[in-house]
Amino acid sequence: MGSLFSALDAAAQSIQAFERAINVTQNNVTNANSPGYANQVPQMISQDFQSSGGSTSGGVQEVTQDTRSVYADTAVQQQLSLQGMYQQLQTTLAPLQTVFDVSSSSAIPSALNQLFQSFSQWSTQPSNGNYQAGVLNAAQQVGSAFQQAAVQLGQIQASTTNDIQSTVAQINQDSAALQEFNQQIARDSQPNAGLNAQVESTLENLSGLANIQVLKGIGGTVTVLLGGQTPLVEGLQMNAIQAVNNTASNTANLGGAPNISIEDSNGNDITSQVTSGGLAGLLNVRNNLLPSLIGGGQQVGGLNTLAQGLADSINNVLTQGTTSSTPPYQAGSPLFTYNANAPAGIAGTLAVSSTITASQLAAANPGPPFVANGAALTLAGLDSSSPGPIQGQGFTQYFSSLTASVGNAVNNANTQATAQSQLVAQAQSLQQQVSGVSLDAQAIQLVQLQTSYQAASKVVTVIDQITQSLLTMIPG
Amino acid sequence: MENATQYGDAREYLQAARASMRQVKRLLSEPSAEAADESAALLRDVEVQLGCVAAILRQNGAKPHAEIRAGVEELQNEVAVLASFFAGADKMLSGWLDAIRSRRGGYTERGQAAPLMLVRKLSVEG
Numbered sequence: 001m002g003s004l005f006s007a008l009d010a011a012a013q014s015i016q017a018f019e020r021a022i023n024v025t026q027n028n029v030t031n032a033n034s035p036g037y038a039n040q041v042p043q044m045i046s047q048d049f050q051s052s053g054g055s056t057s058g059g060v061q062e063v064t065q066d067t068r069s070v071y072a073d074t075a076v077q078q079q080l081s082l083q084g085m086y087q088q089l090q091t092t093l094a095p096l097q098t099v100f101d102v103s104s105s106s107a108i109p110s111a112l113n114q115l116f117q118s119f120s121q122w123s124t125q126p127s128n129g130n131y132q133a134g135v136l137n138a139a140q141q142v143g144s145a146f147q148q149a150a151v152q153l154g155q156i157q158a159s160t161t162n163d164i165q166s167t168v169a170q171i172n173q174d175s176a177a178l179q180e181f182n183q184q185i186a187r188d189s190q191p192n193a194g195l196n197a198q199v200e201s202t203l204e205n206l207s208g209l210a211n212i213q214v215l216k217g218i219g220g221t222v223t224v225l226l227g228g229q230t231p232l233v234e235g236l237q238m239n240a241i242q243a244v245n246n247t248a249s250n251t252a253n254l255g256g257a258p259n260i261s262i263e264d265s266n267g268n269d270i271t272s273q274v275t276s277g278g279l280a281g282l283l284n285v286r287n288n289l290l291p292s293l294i295g296g297g298q299q300v301g302g303l304n305t306l307a308q309g310l311a312d313s314i315n316n317v318l319t320q321g322t323t324s325s326t327p328p329y330q331a332g333s334p335l336f337t338y339n340a341n342a343p344a345g346i347a348g349t350l351a352v353s354s355t356i357t358a359s360q361l362a363a364a365n366p367g368p369p370f371v372a373n374g375a376a377l378t379l380a381g382l383d384s385s386s387p388g389p390i391q392g393q394g395f396t397q398y399f400s401s402l403t404a405s406v407g408n409a410v411n412n413a414n415t416q417a418t419a420q421s422q423l424v425a426q427a428q429s430l431q432q433q434v435s436g437v438s439l440d441a442q443a444i445q446l447v448q449l450q451t452s453y454q455a456a457s458k459v460v461t462v463i464d465q466i467t468q469s470l471l472t473m474i475p476g
Numbered sequence: 477m478e479n480a481t482q483y484g485d486a487r488e489y490l491q492a493a494r495a496s497m498r499q500v501k502r503l504l505s506e507p508s509a510e511a512a513d514e515s516a517a518l519l520r521d522v523e524v525q526l527g528c529v530a531a532i533l534r535q536n537g538a539k540p541h542a543e544i545r546a547g548v549e550e551l552q553n554e555v556a557v558l559a560s561f562f563a564g565a566d567k568m569l570s571g572w573l574d575a576i577r578s579r580r581g582g583y584t585e586r587g588q589a590a591p592l593m594l595v596r597k598l599s600v601e602g
Contacts, residue, residue, distance in 0.1 A: 071575045075568050082564070415553065419560035426507045426565060433507070443576045443592050445509075450569040452512030457562035459519040460555060466526040467552040473533045474545045 069442065070216060072431035073200065077207035077214065079427040081276040083420040084208035088281030089413035092160055093289075097410060099152050100293075100403040107145040112310075112395055114138045116383050123376035126363030133358055139335050143351040146307050150348035153294040153303065157257060160286045164243045164260050167209055167279045171232070172240045174206040175224065179238035182221045186236065196220050206232075210277035227273025230264045239265040246271075250297035255342025258297040259287040289409060293402060295344025302402045307347040309390040309398070311336035313382055321362030321375030332362020332375065486532040490547045493525040497554050504561065526551075 100106075118138040122131040181199045188195070199222060206212055206224065212232070215223040224233040231239055246261040246269075260283065262271045271287075274280045287296075295301030300308075315334035322329035333356045339349040365374025388394035393401065434442045496518045503511045503518070529544075574589040581590030 071572050074575065075572050078571070079564075079568060415556045415560055418557045419564055422501075422504060422557075422561050423564045423568065425505055427568060430507050439576050439580060443573060443580075446569050446573050446576075447592075448509040449507055449512060450566060450573070452509045452516065453562055453565050453569070456512055456516035456519055457559070457566070459516055459523060460559050460562060463519060463523055463526060464552070464555045464559060466523065466530060467548055467555055470526065470530055470533065470548045471545065471552070473530065474548065475540045 069431065069434045069437070071442070072427070072434050073203075074214070076424070076427045076431050077203060077212065078276075079420065079424045080204055080207040081211045083417070083424050084210075084278040085276045085281040086413055086417035086420050088278035089285065089409070090417050092156075092163070092282060092285045093406070093410045093413055095152075095156050096289075096293075096406050099149050099156075100399075100406040108142075108149060108399055109396055111138070111141040111145040112383065112399070115142050116380060119376055119382075120380040122361075122363060123373045123380050126373045126376055129358060132361050135335075135361060136352060136356070136358060139352045142310070143336070146303070146347045146350040149303060150294060150345070153290065154348070157286065157290050157294065160282055160290065161257075161260060164279065164282045164286060167282060168241055168243045168262065171206065171209050171279065172238075174202050174209070175232040175238045175240070177202050178206075178222055178224060178233045179236065182233065183236055185219050185221050188219075191220065208278060210279045211273075211275050212277075226270065227275060229273050230270050241265070241270070246297070254295060254297065254300055254344040255339075256291065256295035256297055256299075256301065256344030259291070289406075292405070294347070300343045300346075302398070302405075304344055304346040306390060306395060306398050306402070307338065307350045308343070310395050311338055311346075311350060313389040314379060317375050317378050317382070318362050320365075322364045322366045323360060323362045325364065325370075325372065327366075329364075329366040333360040335361070486529045486544055487547070489525045489528045489532075490544060490551070493522045493529075494547065494551055494554070496522045496525070497551065497558070500558065501554075504558075 115135075115138040118131070118134040122128070122135050125131055178199065181195060181202070184195055185192070185199075199220065203212070203214055203222065203224070211227055213225045213228040215225070217223060217235070221235060222233060223231065223235065226232050226241065230241070231237075232241070233239075242263050243260050244263055245257075246259040250256075250258040260271075261269050262274055262279070262283070264270050271283065274283060290296070291299050291301060293302050295304050311334075315336055318332040318335055321332045323332055324330040334353055335356060337349075337351055337353045338346045340346070342349070363373050363376040365371045365378070367374070371377075382389065383394045383396055385394070388397060390398045430446075434445065437445075500515045500518050500522075503515045529548075533544075573592070577589035577592045580592060584590055
């Protein structure tokens with residue numbers, strides 16, 4: 001039979017258990033708005049009566065339980081990762097629209113328009129000094145416009161590279177913080193809701209930067225894998241990643257900036273593992289979109305293709321033309337120059353030849369038959385000739401296709417970023433709703449929601465088709 | 477004059493459709509089957525409203541109308557966001573359910589998450 005002291009001891013323990021339960025509730029109220037905090041539930045467990053030995057008997061014991069759902073946390077992290085990517089794309093792509101402006105008033109199409117107008121005017125009076133000077137001036141404007149665009153794109157490329165470096169630094173910083181949290185968790189004998197909240201908040205921040213997979217260990221320590229493969233944090237160890245110039249991608253020797261690669265702590269290339277998060281958005285712009293415009297280690301880039309195509313086509317007509325009206329015919333001089341040794345830098349070096357004078361512009365086509373304004377007429381119609389001189393397209397049309405590719409990328413990023421913000425809100429709201437709910441109940445709720453969304457989604461598909469057909473019915 | 481009135485009707489239908497879309501956006505900020513069902517009903521209204529716009533335009537023939545075209549384009553952007561939202565939500569919920577399924581029932585021979593058997597609790601007495 002238990003002694004009086006053991007009964008008093010049991011009562012005292014019970015009071016302490018209730019006190020701890022009150023503390024847990026108070027903690028929940030205090031941390032209601034703390035990022036990453038999940039409600040803790042005090043569970044009172046009755047202890048067995050022990051009828052012999054006078055040991056502690058009866059009473060209750062308090063065990064604090066975390067209501068966090070690991071699946072909800074994963075869903076939130078995945079959505080944050082996608083949101084991070086699309087928001088980063090939005091931010092990084094926005095300055096590109098100043099170079100590739102849809103309006104015809106932007107620098108390159110406007111300069112091209114003036115150049116072809118000047119050719120047209122010159123063709124009416126080939127020996128008119130003012131018209132010849134007009135051609136030279138317009139050509140200088142074209143050179144300046146291309147050079148300016150190349151400088152702007154170079155600046156965007158440099159700033160994207162810097163952003164990649166700072167994002168990698170942030171990822172390493174968050175990894176270091178998680179390693180420190182793991183050390184604290186390993187030291188603490190009791191679960192610490194505040195510390196867990198800090199871990200979750202850091203994980204959410206890290207998710208916005210890259211696609212991570214989180215594995216929870218005993219006591220709440222975390223193992224964080226980048227792309228499900230490369231360990232960033234493993235227990236008490238942290239592995240830093242780094243962004244480096246991928247010199248292997250520069251074998252074509254085009255004179256463009258090499259791609260940026262992400263390497264793990266052993267120097268292995270893990271770029272392909274980065275598929276979402278802000279870092280993925282930056283890498284996509286830096287390694288794919290920008291090289292397709294301004295060139296890189298493996299491609300010449302659309303702007304350089306345009307600059308070279310324009311210069312070569314015009315120079316070709318002028319050098320086959322003549323400046324004299326009777327034989328022996330004097331060949332014309334090329335109008336444009338560029339650095340052919342660096343194909344990915346042509347737009348940046350496109351300029352009017354420093355040696356050309358107005359009188360060296362060849363307006364005539366020696367034929368036979370000789371046409372006094374033949375070369376000038378050919379030049380005036382070059383942009384609208386069919387098939388066009390660049391991949392079957394005219395110069396203005398080719399620039400428009402580059403503008404369209406940028407515009408589509410911006411539009412897509414805007415659409416996805418807006419939808420993704422709503423999805424993050426959904427995931428966070430669901431995270432709250434399923435907190436402390438059994439897996440079966442979670443599943444029922446999720447299936448109901450999915451079925452309803454699928455039904456609504458079908459109506460959206462129909463509405464999309466109707467809007468498409470409406471637009472074809474209303475001419476622009 | 478008749479055309480102007482009819483285009484006015486098309487504008488009104490378009491405005492109503494856009495108002496419904498705004499309401500759908502508000503409803504979908506909260507994840508619940510009720511809100512989703514209500515959204516689906518509103519989207520069906522939008523479908524009907526746009527069908528009316530199409531009928532009016534068909535009656536009037538193909539004529540440029542900047543205001544209506546801009547309205548439809550704006551609506552198309554909102555539809556694109558909504559389509560992207562539903563696709564993303566479906567992917568998220570499927571992934572979440574797969575995780576629960578594999579936790580509850582393991583994996584099938586093909587390596588997929590086992591189907592979830594949700595049965596009501598039975599109380600057996602005697």
